[in-house]
Amino acid sequence: MKVFGLAGWSGSGKTTLTVRLIPALKRRGLSVSTIKHAHHAFDVDQPGKDSYEHRQAGAEEVLVSSANRWALMHEHRGAPEPTLAELLGRLAPVDLVLVEGFKQEALPKLEVWRRAVGKPLRAPEDPQVVAVASDGPVPETDRPVLPLDDVEAIADFVVETCGLAGKVASGKERGAA
Template structure:
């Protein structure tokens, strides 16, 4: 399974690019999955649902299944640490390409999504794991290939080539 990432500051457009990139990759016949890091807490469950009540009652894991999908929720209890990316990767079913959103400091190759309007400096000059930048405008001092943030097909072609999936 090949692993490739999208990184960048909050508000830069990582998710927007990712949701355009996935169909550009799957249309090439690739099976694609994603892992997304959320800095803040999140919840995929809803108050009043049975699965939510199971968690509130103290269940460590709740697996919900239907004819369309299944989801496993694992509660980090009693100071249990957040899983590392390597630990998370062992829980993902093998596919052709696993796209990682976030996880800036992990050693996999990444495209940095950068927009001047976010007001943050470019990460790429100081991070050798960033192999390209996608932006909606010029990027002064960009040390790697630069892609138009709105050209998911060009980004997909780069990822496919870089990962040896052609």
């Protein structure tokens, strides 16, 4: 399972790019999963739902299942936040896992950068940033710069960087977007 990160400041477009990148990679015949780091308290459960009541009662884990999907909620209950490696170990095997956030992790990353956000480029300080995707000119960098709106070129870059070219379906099999 290959792992590739998307990093950048809040508001730079990481999630938008991730959401556009997933189908581009799937058209290439790759199986893709994602891990998204949340920087603040979040909840996927709602008060009044049975699963919420189970968690509030003290269950360590609650697994909710239907004909369409299942979801596992694990309560830390004071335990440390799991590492990226631990989270990756919980995923079913796929060709590629896109990781959004986890900027301190040692994994190849694409920095999503927009001048309009008003924050500095991270690439000069992070040797794990292998390229930058931007909607305009980028301050001096020795990393490749990809147009943020060219999702197909970014998908090709990710495939090449992760050594997945041998797994990619031919253009004929990919079909139109």
